[in-house]
Amino acid sequence: MAKQNAVVTGYGFYAPSRVVTNLDLEKMGVGTSDEWITTRTGIKERRFASDGETTSTMATRAARIALERARLRPQDLDLVVLGTCSPDYLFPATACLVQTALGAERAGAFDVEAACTSFVSALAIANGMILAGSARNALVIGAECLSHLLDLKDRTTCVLFGDGAGAVVLEASNASVGVESAVLHADGSKGDLLWVEGGGSRVPATNETVAQGKHFIRMQGGETFKLAVKSMADAAEEALAEAGVTADDIDIMIPHQANVRIIDAVVKRLKFPEEKVFVNIQRYGNTSAASIPIAIAEAAEQGRLKKGDRVLLVAFGGGFTWGASVMEWWGVPIPDRREKTIVERAARTVEDVLDKVRP
Numbered sequence: 446m447a448k449q450n451a452v453v454t455g456y457g458f459y460a461p462s463r464v465v466t467n468l469d470l471e472k473m474g475v476g477t478s479d480e481w482i483t484t485r486t487g488i489k490e491r492r493f494a495s496d497g498e499t500t501s502t503m504a505t506r507a508a509r510i511a512l513e514r515a516r517l518r519p520q521d522l523d524l525v526v527l528g529t530c531s532p533d534y535l536f537p538a539t540a541c542l543v544q545t546a547l548g549a550e551r552a553g554a555f556d557v558e559a560a561c562t563s564f565v566s567a568l569a570i571a572n573g574m575i576l577a578g579s580a581r582n583a584l585v586i587g588a589e590c591l592s593h594l595l596d597l598k599d600r601t602t603c604v605l606f607g608d609g610a611g612a613v614v615l616e617a618s619n620a621s622v623g624v625e626s627a628v629l630h631a632d633g634s635k636g637d638l639l640w641v642e643g644g645g646s647r648v649p650a651t652n653e654t655v656a657q658g659k660h661f662i663r664m665q666g667g668e669t670f671k672l673a674v675k676s677m678a679d680a681a682e683e684a685l686a687e688a689g690v691t692a693d694d695i696d697i698m699i700p701h702q703a704n705v706r707i708i709d710a711v712v713k714r715l716k717f718p719e720e721k722v723f724v725n726i727q728r729y730g731n732t733s734a735a736s737i738p739i740a741i742a743e744a745a746e747q748g749r750l751k752k753g754d755r756v757l758l759v760a761f762g763g764g765f766t767w768g769a770s771v772m773e774w775w776g777v778p779i780p781d782r783r784e785k786t787i788v789e790r791a792a793r794t795v796e797d798v799l800d801k802v803r804p
């Protein structure tokens with residue numbers, strides 16, 4: 446059998462409709478201002494989940510769009526892997542909720558938790574399974590409902606984060622394109638610089654821990670900033686080297702959207718042309734695991750990702766964790782499979798209609 450590559454054949458994102466502007470936060474009296482948030486972070490607004498929306502519901506919406514674009518049925522999926530640090534439950538995995546909502550009855554499903562590096566980690570796992578031949582069709586999702594973990598009285602965190610979901614379909618293909626490298630790193634000794642301390646097995650939920658606000662995101666911003674810049678630049682260089690390419694070969698860089706100043710500093714360190722960097726943090730804030738797949742989907746929808754483009758993804762997050770990946774963009778369904786699926790779908794539609802009219 447010819448060597449298989451893992452190729453993105455579909456992408457989609459979902460952003461909740463509830464827009465929270467900097468001015469909205471200013472009015473809440475948390476001691477912040479549009480001016481402070483804009484100049485320190487580049488964020489102008491973010492989305493917060495509406496009542497009833499959770500990580501799994503947003504992930505399912507993004508996943509449906511990605512599957513539709515890939516012309517793939519949920520039943521064709523072998524794997525649903527979902528990156529998040531704001532799962533619906535400690536367990537079962539949010540990926541299982543998505544798997545059942547989609548009707549991906551053949552698929553294995555599990556979550557990956559590496560905070561803002563979760564999507565790049567999930568992509569690395571799915572890529573590895575496809576290269577190893579143990580999966581052909583994988584749904585890779587990054588989704589977060591961070592607004593439910595925010596202390597709206599803590600101005601050092603509540604202005605930074607937002608909710609949303611993004612997904613890609615990754616398929617085995619004989620095409621010579623696909624994921625070319627994936628590197629992951631971690632330093633667990635700095636875990637408490639950005640964390641949610643309560644609610645797990647070390648600090649189980651009690652009235653006291655809830656009263657102390659231990660179930661909210663807490664962060665040492667300054668230290669996180671410095672480590673993010675160095676780690677993202679290092680990971681990008683490593684992923685480029687592993688793929689056997691240089692920064693000149695990259696058509697678009699899609700970094701984790703945590704702070705526009707972090708992105709600027711990484712870009713300067715890499716001496717990377719600014720016009721090749723995709724930034725949408727102004728509209729979504731930091732959506733953690735969702736930021737890169739949302740940005741992939743938006744970049745593709747805006748025509749900034751074209752077939753044959755070489756893409757650099759780079760992320761940093763709590764843990765600390767960081768990683769990067771280089772891929773050649775395919776982004777459209779594999780032609781022979783697409784024809785077949787359309788025929789199958791038409792057949793199913795006729796069957797569906799017959800089912801309804803049969804006495």
Ligand SMILES: CC(C)(COP(=O)(O)OP(=O)(O)OC[C@H]1O[C@@H](n2cnc3c(N)ncnc32)[C@H](O)[C@@H]1OP(=O)(O)O)[C@@H](O)C(=O)NCCC(=O)NCCS
Nearest residue numbers: 476477481485561600601604666667669670703704761762
């Ligand atoms: C959080 C961050 C924007 C703060 O920017 P900064 O320039 O480092 O600001 P500082 O932390 O030095 O704080 C400066 C002052 O602004 C205050 N401040 C913090 N948040 C504020 C807010 N939302 N509005 C107004 N003032 C605020 C601080 O309390 C501090 O006041 P003080 O000097 O009286 O103590 C920045 O550190 C950052 O982006 N860090 C990385 C965060 C991140 O990306 N995390 C996720 C990684 S995936």
